[in-house]
Amino acid sequence: MWPFTDAAAQPYHSTIESKRARRADALGHAPPFSEDKHQKYLDATAKQIVENIQDRVWTATTVLEAYLARAAQAQKATNCLTEVFFEEAREEARKLDAEFDKTGELKGPLHGVPISVKDMFDVKGFDSTIGFTQWANKPAEKNAPLVATLRAAGAVVIAKTNVPQTLFAFESANPLWGRTLNPWSTAHTAGGSSGGEGALLAADGAALGVGTDIGGSIRIPSGYCGIYGLKPGHGRVSIEGVADPNPGFEAIHAVAGPMARSVADLERMARVLFGAREGAHAYFPSPLPYRDVKLPDKLRFGYYLNDGAVKGSPACQRAVLETVQALRTAGHECVEIDSPDSIQVLLLFCGLLSADGYETIMSHLGPDKRESALFIATLGPRLPGFVRAAATWVVRNLVGDTRFASFLTHSYKKTVRMFYDYTKNKAAFERQTRAALWSAPLDAVLAPVQAVPAVPHGGCDHLAPLACSTLMYNVVDSPVGVVPVTRVDATRDVLSDVWRAAPGNGSKLLEDTLYGPNGAYDPKAMEGLPVGVQIIGEAWGEEKVLAVMHVVDAALGPRGFGPGTWAPNKQGGVAKNTLVR
Template sequence: MWPLSTPRNPYRKTIEDKRARRTDALKHAPAFSAEEHQRYLNATASQIVDNISSGAWTASSVLEAYIARAAQVHGLTNCLTEVYFEEAKQDARRLDDEFAETGHLKGPLHGVPMSVKDQFDVKGSDSTIGYTQWANKPAERDAAVVEILRAAGAVVVAKTNVPQTMLAFECCNPLWGRTCNPWSTAHTAGGSSGGEGALLAADGAALGMGTDVGGSIRIPSGYCGIFALKPGQGRVGYAGSVDPNPGFEAVRAVAGPMGRSVADLERVTRVLLGERRARHDYFPAPVPYRDVTLPESCGSDGVVKGSPACHRAVLETVEALRKVGHECVEIEGPDSARALELFGAITSSDGYQKLTEHLGPDKKESALFLILLGPRLPNFVRNFASWVIRNFVGDAKYATLLAPMRKKSLLQYYNYVADKLAFERETRTSLWGDAPDRAFDAVVCPVQAIPALPHGGCDRLSPLACSTVMYNVMDSPVGVVPVTRVDPARDDLSDEWRAASGNGSKLIEGDIYGRKGAYDARAMEGLPVGVQIVGQPWEEEKVLAIMHVVDAALGPRGFGPGSWAPNKQSGAPCV
């Protein structure tokens, strides 16, 4: 990243102005007081609405608590971009006045403080997603989801930070800087909805909205210890979301909710599903939320051998489900290496020219190094490197991932998309076929092979996204449930774990588990560890229902509203 102070930075004035405006907007928040504010932070979105409805609370009193915390957590994690505290106060007062006059709530999110990823347009402010040259170009209207949320009574308090180009899952860009994990400032909050993950985990908003094309909702949710739902394509409106890669349709991005409880996700999902802002919108499909009745079975499941902490999270989830009477069977999961190969091959077809053209003179973040390396290499160099890695290093998986990362002809692109569609059909048949022993209601699997990456870890470990990318390629609805926290006594790399057979990439696993690897259970102590709950296409409601079952089976475990406090964070404030 260009240091802000260097004269070489061509956008120094723009960056200084944007950050100064953010600082001014943050001044509209009161100082946080646990005595005055904590009770509001301890409430779910549903409890907020119920208390306002009963007259016990007002939207303004709730808002004051959340913006006080949002300003506090931003000071530690640098999670906010555009700040709307003053506008939010006016919105909350209007809600209070309308309720006092009519006695009726505006909608099911009346008075709920919400944040949205910087990718969503909010009328009158920028949607830069970290690009300095996109600054000072305010949106003319709200994005579809923002309009829907406001119509349901939500109060939008801020937009949140994303990684540069949103390719990487380390949250950093030249305009707004780096966002840290609220539990450990030595670790990233994930990406690309990393600002959302950090803010929600620390109670700076009651609910939030992110987007996901390769894990961008699920990775920060897993890293930060919150709940989330990545819907399939066609269930939630996407209009009004800025796109750094317009025209790319082979693996479509989706918008989805992030929050602090499954109940809150269900509440906002009931508002979002099937809701259109214009009659001519092609998406979302006009299919509103459908209640479901669950049977009782699930399956539990790479290019990477999972860390002890992530493996333990899956085992604890399965054990909890079995204890309350649910049937769980171990299966061989989808081929995540093949999914990542196809995803990389398709997204790199233009050599990432479209995706990176917005950078202009901005210096590229180091997290993009490995992603952009393949397309930059001459074909003979890339092919030779792939051959050496396969035949001399003995890492066929890494070699397979590297080889197709190149610029392609239109015919080659078509062929890879056809391969992707075939993979999608074959994998769905394998998981959700009609045979009685394959009739799973959900698949439980890790979010990633590691609880969270230290800053800089994405430079060489972007292939870790294979465990989330797979379900974008398949277009499956996926939920995230936080399960446990890293415990060095149980999650250190034991001799027994090292001796267990692994079938992953030697190079990637070396970077994770080697002498100076990214996985360090002691440094990660207390970081959240979650699981993915994967369902069939068009079954978002069923995924949420299963998330309720999983959450109840696991029982109290220190996640949800009010679970974070500044004294629980390790490390210095994020810079």
């Protein structure tokens, strides 16, 4: 689980040891897992948990013990947790039970629901390191407004989850906490940067979770781990009290959103978080609470199979097409559309993020700069202009990859005037893309989460541009949900001659890395990994996206996702077992 060199980690070795020792001690307070005693609680949605507590069938304390037992198992299997506060959670549950016994009134719509939060959110008395050893042993003095809002609704927060030190949202690995594994395959990443959340929820270690997203950080882990996620637009959920490695970067907004094991649980969380202002000065939640929507009986979907940067793998194309078929069978209309220009969005993102040569975001790393996943993302600013121009010429003319060549030309340190120009171009791109997507009457757009179901550990070293499939909708600021659809099948998802002959128009370098000899896409090694789809809506249409997700989920029918589908010795009906023993 250690992807970093000993030399890089050595100056902070004692910090790493002490933090991990405290985590191990806290995990030692979890009860041993008993399927007979605990499984029924793990099989329940958040709604069912609250209803059973309200009916006095369960208590917050009994529910909590089941999730603490499973969270410890999930940690052992995937290394998904950072700060662990089981004893504090027990005290919260006891108070909830005592108050309910006294009044008969639930504290709120999340009464007794065990919840985890991404390590970026401040929880009073605990660190928000996001993997930076320099940020250890500096506990937060107060809760983030989002955490306070969840607790006010009755949620019991049990732990914080692992995040990466990468500029693109693939990996969940860092020197302080190590690497998080995919709960369905130890050879693959859980995604990032909310990968710890994805792994914990997929393993039923929490009933609900919260992540953040600036380039796919909710959606990629949701897709990789087989759970449901929602990336709202900027302004619907508070992001005050979040540890930020790049403060002041406002060109593309990070957002916070729910992650869960069902669409209904996403909606329950959204009803709590949308527009909530816990404290008079909580940052930028627009005063817009959850609004109920009514959909027409027949919906019209657009869909595409390739994101423009790279051709979608057979598994990911199949997930979209199976969703389309299920919706058509249910009486809805689906039309294929052109994919947005995801290469252009990647160039804008890289141009904006590298405006200071990555100095701010890299300043927290110290010796951790040796982390290999940062190499390709930060290469441009380190090259002299003439070297960057020469490399671009080679990639464009000798390799024949004009798309990847463009990537190098935009990643360099810029003047303020240049930054203004990139920001202006980003705004123009946003307007153009919204017009192109919604000029026709569509209720939602279906798209792959990424070109591949998941990448092997270390895949971010060479495949960072794959994030453009999700990054697109951060730049455009669209609400997007993820629904798990299917699992990789080693027979059905091979790289066939028919697939190779179909158009893709992607980057030659990326496609060779993915689909060439010894490529990252290997359906045999990936067998059983989840594959999901993105469901994209218009700006300020988060509630409609959730309503459409309900429709899609119902059309697809039962398929082995949701509460209770994972265990340390099984994979939800998938024959191949690659879990940590």
